[in-house]
Amino acid sequence: xxxxxxxQARIGSSEVLKGIDLEVGPGxxxxxxxxxxAGKTSLLRVLSNLLPAHAGEIVFAGSPTAGRSAHDLARSGxxxxxxxxxxxxxxxxxxxxxxxxxxxxxxxxxxxxRLEREFDRFPVLRERAxxxxxxxxxxxxxxxxxxxxxxxxxxxxxxxxxxxxxxxxIVRIILTTLRRLADDGxxxxxxxxxxxxxxxxxxxxxxLRNGESVLQGPAAAFSDNQALVDNYLS
Ligand SMILES: Nc1ncnc2c1ncn2[C@@H]1O[C@H](COP(=O)(O)OP(=O)(O)OP(=O)(O)O)[C@@H](O)[C@H]1O
Ligand SMILES: [Mg+2]
Numbered sequence: 001x002x003x004x005x006x007x008q009a010r011i012g013s014s015e016v017l018k019g020i021d022l023e024v025g026p027g028x029x030x031x032x033x034x035x036x037x038a039g040k041t042s043l044l045r046v047l048s049n050l051l052p053a054h055a056g057e058i059v060f061a062g063s064p065t066a067g068r069s070a071h072d073l074a075r076s077g078x079x080x081x082x083x084x085x086x087x088x089x090x091x092x093x094x095x096x097x098x099x100x101x102x103x104x105x106x107x108x109x110x111x112x113x114r115l116e117r118e119f120d121r122f123p124v125l126r127e128r129a130x131x132x133x134x135x136x137x138x139x140x141x142x143x144x145x146x147x148x149x150x151x152x153x154x155x156x157x158x159x160x161x162x163x164x165x166x167x168x169x170i171v172r173i174i175l176t177t178l179r180r181l182a183d184d185g186x187x188x189x190x191x192x193x194x195x196x197x198x199x200x201x202x203x204x205x206x207x208l209r210n211g212e213s214v215l216q217g218p219a220a221a222f223s224d225n226q227a228l229v230d231n232y233l234s
Contacts, residue, residue, distance in 0.1 A: 001187035002156045007056035016042040018211040029182040031198035032191045034208035040191040044158050048080040077155035085145040089134035096133050118147040139170030158189040175201045
């Protein structure tokens, strides 16, 4: 569903990605792990065309993404849930959910059905539908951010550190949801600093360090090399 070859990117004069390859098919969950500053967010930003790559090629749903805007890609189903959630604090939960579909000019009549689908997936969001985004707990805000992405009917869902700052039981709910979405056919790219959690739900993983992939392959192989992974993450 999405593949990238030889991705290189710079921020200012520093090389933040130094030749990354990846491939995620329908039904697969790829974990991208690495320490602070490893390049995880930069990789997602490049895949969304929010940060230009100066080398390499990205193919999404069969076509190269070069020259397409992030909005256009999101409309086609390449959806990015950013680090920090970016909930609109003054809007209700319901309006936050509808925001993406409005902003992208998606006039589909099944918006109400999509809303119901997300309320079924995250019942706490239905209970809180009319309250302002700002009054949600951190965990509820993260569920809202994931649900808002899912409102776009993605083919690829990319999430940047959804577990950040959340209680373990909330993290479990979110990661279990992501695994279930992959099992239902979605391609998922999950960026996480908490590698052990991400590896539990992932099929494949990439370990980044200083913009390079230092280990890449089936998630089980990472769990078998825990000492190596811990060494690179510290
Ligand atoms: N706006 C920016 N200006 C300058 N350098 C930046 C900027 N954003 C990121 N960088 C640098 O790019 C490199 C990769 O950063 P990136 O945010 O992709 O890492 P990350 O793996 O997502 O880290 P974290 O786990 O802290 O979110 C780091 O060296 C960082 O200092
Ligand atoms: Mg980051």
